[in-house]
Amino acid sequence: MERRKTLGLLFLTGTIFCTALTQPIEAETGSKKVQDLDWWQSGVIYQIYPRSFKDSNSDSIGDLDGITEKMDYLKSLGITGVWLSPIYESPQADFGYDISDFRKIDQFYGTFEDFARLREAVQSRGLKLLLDFIPNHTSDEHEWFEKSVQNIQPFADYYVWRDARYENGTRLPPNNWVSFFDGSAWTWNENRQKYYLHQYHEKQPDLNYRNPAVLEEMKEVMRFWLDAGVDGFRVDSCNTLVEDARFLDEPRSYLTGVRENSIQYLNHVYTQDQPETYDIIHQFRQVLDEYSKKETNMIQSCDTERENCTSLATRRPSTRAMMTEAYVPIKDTMRFYGNSTHQGAHFPFNFFLITDLDRQSQAQDYLRVINMWMSNMPEGHWPNWVLGNHDRPRIATRFGPELVDGLHMIQFILPGTAITYFGDEIAMEDTFIRWDETVDPFALGVGKEHYLEVSRDGCRAPFLWDNTLSAGFSTLAYTWLPVNPNFYRSNLQIQMEDAKSHFKVYKKLVQLKKKPVIQFGTLNVKTLSRQTLMIERVDRANQVLYVTVVNTGSYYDYIDLSELLSLPLPNLTVYASSVNSMYAEGTEVSPDRLRLRPKEALILTNEKPALQKEESKDETK
Numbered sequence: 001m002e003r004r005k006t007l008g009l010l011f012l013t014g015t016i017f018c019t020a021l022t023q024p025i026e027a028e029t030g031s032k033k034v035q036d037l038d039w040w041q042s043g044v045i046y047q048i049y050p051r052s053f054k055d056s057n058s059d060s061i062g063d064l065d066g067i068t069e070k071m072d073y074l075k076s077l078g079i080t081g082v083w084l085s086p087i088y089e090s091p092q093a094d095f096g097y098d099i100s101d102f103r104k105i106d107q108f109y110g111t112f113e114d115f116a117r118l119r120e121a122v123q124s125r126g127l128k129l130l131l132d133f134i135p136n137h138t139s140d141e142h143e144w145f146e147k148s149v150q151n152i153q154p155f156a157d158y159y160v161w162r163d164a165r166y167e168n169g170t171r172l173p174p175n176n177w178v179s180f181f182d183g184s185a186w187t188w189n190e191n192r193q194k195y196y197l198h199q200y201h202e203k204q205p206d207l208n209y210r211n212p213a214v215l216e217e218m219k220e221v222m223r224f225w226l227d228a229g230v231d232g233f234r235v236d237s238c239n240t241l242v243e244d245a246r247f248l249d250e251p252r253s254y255l256t257g258v259r260e261n262s263i264q265y266l267n268h269v270y271t272q273d274q275p276e277t278y279d280i281i282h283q284f285r286q287v288l289d290e291y292s293k294k295e296t297n298m299i300q301s302c303d304t305e306r307e308n309c310t311s312l313a314t315r316r317p318s319t320r321a322m323m324t325e326a327y328v329p330i331k332d333t334m335r336f337y338g339n340s341t342h343q344g345a346h347f348p349f350n351f352f353l354i355t356d357l358d359r360q361s362q363a364q365d366y367l368r369v370i371n372m373w374m375s376n377m378p379e380g381h382w383p384n385w386v387l388g389n390h391d392r393p394r395i396a397t398r399f400g401p402e403l404v405d406g407l408h409m410i411q412f413i414l415p416g417t418a419i420t421y422f423g424d425e426i427a428m429e430d431t432f433i434r435w436d437e438t439v440d441p442f443a444l445g446v447g448k449e450h451y452l453e454v455s456r457d458g459c460r461a462p463f464l465w466d467n468t469l470s471a472g473f474s475t476l477a478y479t480w481l482p483v484n485p486n487f488y489r490s491n492l493q494i495q496m497e498d499a500k501s502h503f504k505v506y507k508k509l510v511q512l513k514k515k516p517v518i519q520f521g522t523l524n525v526k527t528l529s530r531q532t533l534m535i536e537r538v539d540r541a542n543q544v545l546y547v548t549v550v551n552t553g554s555y556y557d558y559i560d561l562s563e564l565l566s567l568p569l570p571n572l573t574v575y576a577s578s579v580n581s582m583y584a585e586g587t588e589v590s591p592d593r594l595r596l597r598p599k600e601a602l603i604l605t606n607e608k609p610a611l612q613k614e615e616s617k618d619e620t621k
């Protein structure tokens with residue numbers, strides 16, 4: 001068992017308590033530079049949902065050329081990498097997660113030439129390109145499934161097929177397993193005369209990873225895209241790759257208020273988090289490492305006298321990185337890191353800021369979530385923080401737009417990689433989608449009475465570029481999902497022109513993320529009251545300190561930091577302040593007399609503004 005970082009709990013007075021890493025993420029902070037980090041560690045990965053980013057050809061749907069068109073904007077954000085939700089050929093039953101050909105670009109998004117042009121646009125700007133990798137299932141229109149239905153070898157066992165069971169002459173599914181989309185996870189196929197498993201949509205049959213040929217096929221898919229020049233993958237739905245081979249009924253969860261056919265109705269002891277899952281992830285990692293090593297060897301063996309090697313000789317090898325997605329308990333999440341002999345993901349996505357926090361959360365809840373990750377993360381591994389994605393309501397909807405800046409300050413001051421969902425940098429809110437406008441198959445499946453409980457359409461609506469037709473997303477008035485009607489007062493162009501905006505706060509935080517004290521400094525997390533959280537990063541060697549204070553509550557809070565800071569400081573400078581703050585950036589404040597409005601957030605520092613500007617200038621070179 002690997003040693004783990006531990007968190008000490010120190011009770012101070014009243015409602016104030018703090019935690020600090022007993023093994024801080026520092027180790028000779030002063031001698032380290034952010035350049036020492038690998039690209040997947042050093043900043044921000046920006047997720048794009050291609051259908052909703054920019055429509056370049058006026059068909060109401062975003063596409064690859066639209067992303068290429070906006071590459072200068074993405075570069076200006078200061079992000080490290082761009083991650084695309086699925087762009088593969090698909091019947092679009094689940095908007096790209098039902099893939100009919102892993103090696104082709106869907107016609108809605110463009111051509112392979114368009115992809116190559118986008119890749120060049122990304123990488124020529126010094127950014128990295130990651131793709132969604134969907135290994136759990138294919139479309140039922142994939143050639144493999146069509147041949148499996150016909151029992152044609154070697155595809156007959158590429159999917160999970162089971163005989164029916166019968167009760168009183170009635171044909172029934174093999175067991176009680178349910179789909180994430182509600183209802184049975186089994187669908188009868190007349191041609192094969194068997195049931196096939198689909199843990200998601202019925203048009204997404206599960207691949208059978210107990211067949212070694214399937215794993216080899218998917219590794220070849222990875223190699224295809226690595227050969228095409230991508231820098232890594234986000235691996236989807238990792239916890240459902242393998243099922244228990246006995247196909248036993250799953251027990252009831254006995255959760256209150258859940259529908260009988262819903263995914264929450266059962267305890268998924270046989271369909272999720274099976275032991276074999278982690279070896280599959282390890283084998284995926286081996287493919288990525290194979291390509292990372294290939295480039296390293298190429299650079300090391302290059303003869304600089306040859307003209308085509310001159311640029312290679314000074315280049316740092318680029319790691320091919322893998323991030324995994326699984327909404328599972330913390331102990332299972334950490335297993336995706338792997339261990340010293342069987343490496344897994346470079347990091348598994350940390351969704352606990354999404355799943356464990358909401359408008360009701362108090363400062364101690366934030367502290368608990370932060371400490372949970374840091375105390376469970378295996379030593380030598382890298383943290384990450386995810387606030388939003390294409391499956392969950394946007395942060396401005398979940399918490400209210402007033403707290404968005406504070407949430408970003410928490411996310412960016414913490415050690416590790418930050419993941420941003422497109423539009424969150426301008427605090428986009430979910431678009432309300434009426435039942436007659438709904439396209440999400442999950443929402444359609446549960447019916448009008450329950451669709452708002454599960455719909456993912458609202459967070460997938462188009463990006464708000466400006467106040468022109470369709471918010472600048474498309475030249476058409478009718479888009480694949482409605483544009484948020486608030487676009488005329490809240491869009492990127494307005495926020496770029498405003499003296500203070502969510503967008504400008506976000507850009508300031510991206511620059512903060514690149515500072516050595518943020519990536520390597522000691523981490524101290526404290527609650528100052530029921531509603532106010534403090535996170536401090538300190539580099540003792542260079543006597544540099546950054547501290548964020550976030551009022552998550554509904555009332556003013558008066559705070560005194562003078563006895564809580566790691567360095568004795570008479571005054572601090574406001575590095576960043578939320579749009580609802582009374583404190584202007586660059587002003588000096590006394591740490592013993594701070595008043596925070598409801599939802600207000602600040603980042604304070606003892607670093608001089610001139611040095612801050614100089615570092616920011618260096619980062620843009």
